[in-house]
Structures are given as C-alpha cells and as structure tokens.
Amino acid sequence: MSYDNMSTIVARASQVADIAARHTEEAEAARRLSPQVVHAVRDAGFARHFVPVAHGGTAGGFTELTSAVFVVGQGCTSAAWAASLAAYAGRYAAFLPAEGQAEIWADGPDALVAAALMPSGTAERVAGGWRLSGEWKYISGVHFADWALACAAVPDEQPADGRPEVRYFAVPKADFTITESWFSVGMRGTGSDTVVLTDVHVPEHRTLARSAVHAGRAPASDARCHIVPMYAVNSLPFAAPLVGAVRGAMRAWVERTASRVDRRGRAVREMPSTQVSLARSAAEVDAAELLVRRTAAVADGKETPPEGEAAVRGARDLALAVELLVSAVGRVFRTSGTSGQSATDPVQRFWRDVNSAASHVALSFESTGAAYGAWALSGDGRTGPV
Numbered sequence: 217m218s219y220d221n222m223s224t225i226v227a228r229a230s231q232v233a234d235i236a237a238r239h240t241e242e243a244e245a246a247r248r249l250s251p252q253v254v255h256a257v258r259d260a261g262f263a264r265h266f267v268p269v270a271h272g273g274t275a276g277g278f279t280e281l282t283s284a285v286f287v288v289g290q291g292c293t294s295a296a297w298a299a300s301l302a303a304y305a306g307r308y309a310a311f312l313p314a315e316g317q318a319e320i321w322a323d324g325p326d327a328l329v330a331a332a333l334m335p336s337g338t339a340e341r342v343a344g345g346w347r348l349s350g351e352w353k354y355i356s357g358v359h360f361a362d363w364a365l366a367c368a369a370v371p372d373e374q375p376a377d378g379r380p381e382v383r384y385f386a387v388p389k390a391d392f393t394i395t396e397s398w399f400s401v402g403m404r405g406t407g408s409d410t411v412v413l414t415d416v417h418v419p420e421h422r423t424l425a426r427s428a429v430h431a432g433r434a435p436a437s438d439a440r441c442h443i444v445p446m447y448a449v450n451s452l453p454f455a456a457p458l459v460g461a462v463r464g465a466m467r468a469w470v471e472r473t474a475s476r477v478d479r480r481g482r483a484v485r486e487m488p489s490t491q492v493s494l495a496r497s498a499a500e501v502d503a504a505e506l507l508v509r510r511t512a513a514v515a516d517g518k519e520t521p522p523e524g525e526a527a528v529r530g531a532r533d534l535a536l537a538v539e540l541l542v543s544a545v546g547r548v549f550r551t552s553g554t555s556g557q558s559a560t561d562p563v564q565r566f567w568r569d570v571n572s573a574a575s576h577v578a579l580s581f582e583s584t585g586a587a588y589g590a591w592a593l594s595g596d597g598r599t600g601p602v
C-alpha cells in the first residue's frame with residue numbers, strides 16, 4: 217500500500233468514520249474499540265503519519281492529520297481520539313535513538329504506540345539501561361497497542377534547573393499488563409485503562425528525555441513534524457477529535473429535527489427558536505474549527521504568530537475552542553427533546569464524549585488563559601497582543 221500522497225489519510229478518514237459509527241454500541245459496551253475499527257485506523261495511515269521516512273513512515277503534516285481526525289470524529293469520538301493519539305504517540309517515538317526507532321518499527325511503520333505523558337512509577341538506572349515499575353493510568357488505546365511509552369521522573373538525574381529529569385521509556389506489549397480501570401461516563405470506547413510494569417528492564421536505546429520532545433530535537437530527522445517545539449503543538453491531539461464530534465451531533469440532530477413535530481403538530485424545524493439554536497451552535501463549531509486549524513497551520517510552519525506570542529497563543533486557542541464546542545453540543549442536546557436522551561441516540565453519546573474529553577487538564581482555559589495573560593501583561597518589553 218502506497219502512502220506517497222499525504223492527503224491519503226484525509227481521503228481514507230471517511231471510511232474509518234463509517235466503520236466506527238457502525239461499531240459505536242459495541243465500543244460503548246466493551247469500553248474499547250472493536251478490532252474492525254482498530255484495523256481501519258491503522259489501514260488509513262494514522263499510526264505511520266508522523267513516523268520518519270527512513271522507517272517507511274509519512275513524516276506528515278499537522279494540518280492533514282487534523283483534517284482527518286475531524287472526519288473520523290463525526291462517526292465516533294472515541295475512534296477519532298484513538299486515531300489522533302496513535303499518530304502523536306508515533307511522533308514521540310521518533311525522538312528515540314536510532315536503535316530504538318529501528319526496534320519499534322522493525323515490522324513496518326504501522327506499529328501502534330500508546331503513550332503515558334504524565335510521570336508516574338519509578339525508574340532506576342541499571343547496567344545497560346533502566347529498571348521500571350509502577351502504574352500509569354488513562355492510557356488510551358493501550359489494549360491494541362504494540363508498544364507503550366511510559367513516562368517517569370528520574371530523581372538522580374539533575375539538569376541545570378535543579379528539577380528531576382523526566383524520560384519516556386518504550387516498552388513492548390509482552391512486557392506490560394493492563395488493569396481495567398476505565399469506567400467513564402463518556403469517551404467509553406477509548407479503552408483508557410491502566411498500564412502496569414513490574415521490574416521491567418528498558419535498554420538505553422529505548423528511552424528519551426522529555427525535554428527533547430519539548431524542544432523539537434529529533435535525533436535523525438529534519439522533517440518539520442520532528443523539529444517543531446511542543447508549544448506549537450500543545451493540546452492539538454485532544455482538541456481535534458471534538459470538532460468532528462460536535463459536527464456529528466449536529467448532523468444527527470438535523471436529521472431527526474427534519475421530521476419532529478411539537479405537541480400541537482407544528483414542524484419543529486420551522487420554529488425560529490430552533491433555527492436560531494442551530495445557527496448559534498453551527499457558528500460556534502465553525503469558530504472552534506478555525507482556531508484548531510490555525511494551531512495546526514502554525515505547527516506546520518504555514519503561519520507565524522507575532523514574536524513572543526507563539527509560546528502561549530496555541531494553548532489558549534485550543535482551550536477556548538473546546539469551550540465553544542462544549543457550548544455548541546450542550547445546546548444541541550438541550551433542544552433534542554426526550555428522544556435525544558435515549559441510550560441509543562447518537563446525540564447523547566456525542567454530548568457525553570465532548571463533555572468528558574473537555575475535562576482533560578491540557579484543555580483548561582484557566583491555566584492556558586493565565587499563561588497568555590501573564591505574557592501579555594508582563595511588561596518586560598514585549599509588545600503584547602495585537
């Protein structure tokens with residue numbers, strides 16, 4: 217299968233969305249995606265999207281991936297979340313030493329990687345590498361991952377700022393176990409259970425410093441996706457699926473509203489209040505999508521924020537975009553009537569998914585807004601927002 221054209225992932229996203237939509241009830245019940253959906257995500261090229269060309273990957277752009285995730289999200293939020301995070305986890309793996317990369321992608325660029333981005337567990341330096349133990353919660357897609365990237369602080373490694381170094385450790389599926397702990401009200405299909413490592417040896421070539429990812433210092437690739445600093449990417453993997461999810465909710469709502477009548481027999485679609493509600497939600501989704509797309513364009517180097525603003529604007533934009541999406545899907549849910557609350561209705565599922573995902577710490581406007589405000593009001597010679 218050829219992936220020479222980077223737009224392939226966008227072209228294949230509709231098929232992933234259709235397959236995922238057909239398996240949503242199965243995913244909700246099992247609390248993980250069905251094998252058919254996982255296969256579709258892999259086959260569409262999500263796992264290989266950020267994999268270096270040297271290993272058969274695409275080393276693709278953030279804009280293409282974001283567009284593809286939007287499409288998948290219209291069918292199933294959990295599938296879009298899994299596809300997005302699988303791609304970005306592959307990007308993290310591209311920062312491993314050359315020998316580690318060769319091991320990850322020894323069987324090809326479509327290996328699925330699940331990443332634990334918050335430090336947990338304990339890491340002890342031993343001969344030839346590290347000894348790792350502990351639990352890592354909320355690891356989306358771990359049930360179908362070939363590799364897990366565990367994140368741990370290394371207390372005996374003291375960088376210049378005096379804080380413990382944080383490292384990622386690549387662990388093959390055979391070396392970790394999974395504890396079922398994901399019983400969320402929304403995003404049920406992500407299978408975000410707990411990874412458990414018990415005295416696992418990780419060789420030096422399968423570990424990397426988190427600071428390298430933050431600075432955009434990939435060891436063996438000069439592709440844009442491997443040299444962009446983390447602040448340009450921010451919480452893009454988490455925000456993009458929600459744009460598609462709200463569009464999916466609106467599509468389902470419009471289809472049902474076309475035939476709804478109120479208790480007096482009037483067509484609901486002809487009511488000004490219904491029309492205004494739709495218009496407001498549609499505008500909020502459009503505004504959110506523009507903010508998310510702008511962040512992806514900056515990550516791709518297609519747009520350059522004003523000097524000094526680059527480090528704080530993207531995270532602010534994405535957090536605000538998610539607030540707009542929560543507002544939009546909430547309005548759609550409220551105007552769905554009793555039928556919209558049925559356990560089999562897609563509107564209530566999208567509503568639960570968006571509200572659950574919006575609680576992710578990376579999408580908090582309180583923290584991202586504070587960072588932007590501190591920069592804008594710092595008075596240290598910067599020009600401030602335009």
